[in-house]
Amino acid sequence: MNRRVAVPFPPKRIISLVPSQTELLFDLGLGERVVGVTKFCVHPTKAHKTAAVVGGTKNFDFEKIKTLKPDLILGNKEENYQDGIEQLAAKYPVWLSDISTLDEALDMIRRVGLITGRKEKAIALATEIAASFASLKTALEPISAAYFIWRKPYMIAATSTFIDDLLLRTGFRNVFTNLARYPEVTAEQLTAAAPQQILLSSEPYPFSEKHVAEFQSICPAAQIRIVDGELFSWYGSRLLHSAAYLRSLISAD
Incomplete structure (x- = not known):
């Protein structure tokens, strides 16, 4: 600072x-x-x-x-x-x-x-x-993704965020690279971006399985996943567990 x-x-x-x-x-x-x-x-x-x-x-x-x-x-x-x-x-x-x-x-x-x-x-x-x-192996081919942090209104983690940096390190490609920080997006914008995967974070908004259908209706071809928001956004000692978790997301794909 x-x-x-x-x-x-x-x-x-x-x-x-x-x-x-x-x-x-x-x-x-x-x-x-x-x-x-x-x-x-x-x-x-x-x-x-x-x-x-x-x-x-x-x-x-x-x-x-x-x-x-x-x-x-x-x-x-x-x-x-x-x-x-x-x-x-x-x-x-x-x-x-x-x-x-x-x-x-x-x-x-x-x-x-x-x-x-x-x-x-x-x-x-x-x-x-x-x-x-350093030992984290990324996806063989970049996986286009949208990472949601809020609902009503929809808000995503775009570029210049810690979440985006971890996405890139894992092999995801943020479909909202034209936006910065944590902007609001519409269902129409999500449809147009057509991500392969939609990642719904467990925090700060508590996304859960009950929200999957809502996003599946917007992007029928996308894979909808609930992800651990702490392991994506907590930048202290919890990072000790993040690389292994991110690796599991790719291996489970």
Whole structure:
């Protein structure tokens, strides 16, 4: 983010405003230092028992955060909201990640390890994740696909997103390369794009088998699949399991 953030070393009272980074902190052995998390920080399950819930990713409880007296707050440019982050940054050390590729995710892991005193463990974790993706064999022929994250309105993950980067690494070709970020699309646009596969993410919208017929009626020739949104979009330590999962999607095709 091109900002200098002064953080006491090592920070002892950490608030995480990003679910995937919360899980990362615990996996780096920092659970006892995490004093605040969001209601969406569901991994590990003990996070909500050992840390206070300070709202959602886009609506912070400023008064509760004040009582927690954090010496480090971890956020993310995309998942959090600018006004809230600016209010917090005026009072506390706020470190923001900005991630749209696997390489940026690995850099984030190493940096979080550095500023929290877990440098070696974070480097080892990033190295293991990188190796798992290096051995990922992509589809023999590119598979055209559309990745849906929301319903009513339909929203997809297009270019310049972390999801798109993982799709490309797996051998999928995003049919909405003409669009950026997370745009709304119509059924007519989906029909015209004619993807071979339509991937319905389990989050943030909870797509399930009951939605398959809806998309099958729009693209009768497409294969409709429910996919694990966490393994496609969580860019912390959960990436340890992503490459194997992505490999299974191709081998099961």
